[in-house]
Amino acid sequence: MGFRFSKRIQILPGVKLNLSKSGASLSLGPRGASINIGKRGVYGNVGLPGTGLSWRERLGGPAPRSSSREPTRSVPAMPDSITARLVEDQVELLDGAGFPLDPALIPSAKSAMKDELRAFLEDHEAERNRPIDCLRSLHHDIPRTTRQSLPGGSGKPKREQYSSQGDFMQALMTWNASQANAGPNDDRIAEALLEALGSLEWPAETNIAISLQAGRLLLDVDLPEIEDMPSVRWKAMIGRLALEEKPISQKDLASLYRDHVASIFVRLVGHSMGSSSSIQSVGISAYTQRTAATGHIADEYVATVDVTRAAWNGINLAKIAEIEPDNLLRHLGAKLETNARGTLLVQPPLA
Numbered sequence: 001m002g003f004r005f006s007k008r009i010q011i012l013p014g015v016k017l018n019l020s021k022s023g024a025s026l027s028l029g030p031r032g033a034s035i036n037i038g039k040r041g042v043y044g045n046v047g048l049p050g051t052g053l054s055w056r057e058r059l060g061g062p063a064p065r066s067s068s069r070e071p072t073r074s075v076p077a078m079p080d081s082i083t084a085r086l087v088e089d090q091v092e093l094l095d096g097a098g099f100p101l102d103p104a105l106i107p108s109a110k111s112a113m114k115d116e117l118r119a120f121l122e123d124h125e126a127e128r129n130r131p132i133d134c135l136r137s138l139h140h141d142i143p144r145t146t147r148q149s150l151p152g153g154s155g156k157p158k159r160e161q162y163s164s165q166g167d168f169m170q171a172l173m174t175w176n177a178s179q180a181n182a183g184p185n186d187d188r189i190a191e192a193l194l195e196a197l198g199s200l201e202w203p204a205e206t207n208i209a210i211s212l213q214a215g216r217l218l219l220d221v222d223l224p225e226i227e228d229m230p231s232v233r234w235k236a237m238i239g240r241l242a243l244e245e246k247p248i249s250q251k252d253l254a255s256l257y258r259d260h261v262a263s264i265f266v267r268l269v270g271h272s273m274g275s276s277s278s279i280q281s282v283g284i285s286a287y288t289q290r291t292a293a294t295g296h297i298a299d300e301y302v303a304t305v306d307v308t309r310a311a312w313n314g315i316n317l318a319k320i321a322e323i324e325p326d327n328l329l330r331h332l333g334a335k336l337e338t339n340a341r342g343t344l345l346v347q348p349p350l351a
Contacts (some may be wrong), residue, residue: 041058041059043056043057043058043059044056044057044059075102075104075105076102076104076105078105078108078109079095079096079097079101079105080096081095081096082094082095082096082101082109082113083095083096083098084113084116084117084120086120086124086243089242089243089244090241090242090243091117091120091121091241091242093106093109110241117238117241118236118238121236121237121238121241121242121243122236124234124236124243125234125235125236125243128234128243129233129234131203131230132230132233132256134203135203135204135229135256135259135260135263136256136259136260136263136325137263137321138202138203138260138263138264138266138267139263139266139267139270139320139325140320140321141200141267142266142267142269142270142271142274142317142320143270143271143274144274144317144318145274146273146274146276146277147274147275147276147277148276148277156172157171157172186212186213186214189212189275189276189278189279190210190212192275192276193210193212193217193271193272193275193276194208194210196271196275197268197271200267200271204224204228204229204260205224205228206221206222206223206224206264207221207222208220208221208222208268209221212279215278215279215280215281216280216281216283217272217279217281217282217283218283218284218285218350219268219272219282219283219284219285220285220287220349221264221268221284221285221286221287222286222287222288222299223261223264223286223287223288223302223303224260224288225288225289225290226253226254226257226288226290229253229256229257229260230248230256231247231248231253232245232246232247232248233245233246233248234246250341250342251341251342254338254341254342254343255342257342257344258326258336258338258342258344259325259326261286261302261303261336261344262325262326262328262329262334262336263325264286265284265286265303265305265325265329265334265336266320266325266328266329268282268284269282269284269305269307269312269332270312270317270320273307273309273312279309280308280309281306281307281308281309282306282307282312283304283305283306283307283350284303284304284305284306284350285301285303285304285347285349285350286301286302286303286304287299287300287301287302287349288300288302288344300346301346301347301348301349302336302344302345302346302347303334303335303336303344303347304334304335304347304348304349304350305329305332305333305334305335305336306333306350307332311332315328335347
């Protein structure tokens with residue numbers, strides 16, 4: 001039960017000192033009309049004796065105490081349109097005027113645009129990982145047709161090189177006969193193939209030596225090392241609206257390297273077969289620099305394949321992008337084997 005204490009002391013006629021738990025105050029004036037002065041301010045009091053009616057009004061002094069709470073900030077209205085953009089690795093949401101979205105609206109925007117933001121981040125994830133994925137799809141650019149071989153021999157005679165029409169016709173008939181009897185020019189075919197392979201884009205350094213004789217093409221390939229492979233992939237973090245780099249495990253890195261080697265092989269066979277109809281078989285031996293069983297860095301052959309024209313003609317090149325290069329090489333009899341850790345095993349090179 002509440003208890004209120006007060007005591008009133010008369011100092012002078014019409015002047016009284018009031019004491020209470022809330023402090024001391026002075027009352028000035030006769031009964032029925034007085035002025036009260038205290039720490040809460042100055043109040044005027046008027047009452048009608050015997051009626052119980054009174055009136056009290058603040059005349060001055062300190063302002064009433066206000067609440068200590070800060071006013072609650074109103075949440076702005078959701079804009080009619082919201083745009084997402086990627087700033088470095090973080091998604092930023094913008095309103096229709098192109099200004100950053102109010103932080104109070106971001107949770108609601110993320111909930112309302114969940115599917116759109118997921119697709120937005122996954123598109124950027126795929127774009128950033130494209131160089132890694134391309135390591136497995138180099139063979140998608142192989143030609144679907146085969147270029148016809150040109151016979152060897154000197155250039156075709158021209159009329160201006162001869163003083164008479166008779167001499168020109170004689171030289172032309174001689175040249176046509178030599179062309180009919182001449183076989184393909186291996187040097188010209190090899191040069192054309194090297195030029196074609198050199199014009200392609202290779203994501204990692206790949207060196208190739210060529211030997212062509214009597215329709216048999218041998219390629220000796222210096223592969224990129226596994227250390228040249230990317231060590232991280234980008235991952236979309238939907239909850240944080242960000243992209244983050246994640247390390248590639250050793251197992252996945254070994255798989256990526258093997259797939260890259262397989263794609264290189266299919267690409268080389270395809271471009272070689274397409275460069276000239278005179279090439280009847282393609283043999284590839286590929287090596288890489290790594291720590292050998294002796295503990296020294298050495299060149300070790302790790303993959304080979306030998307493909308005939310007849311076997312290659314049995315491949316549906318129109319669907320080459322749908323064919324796994326590893327499966328294709330297995331079908332063609334390639335030697336591309338790994339141990340339990342995914343490391344490519346040593347293979348004897350082709351003769």
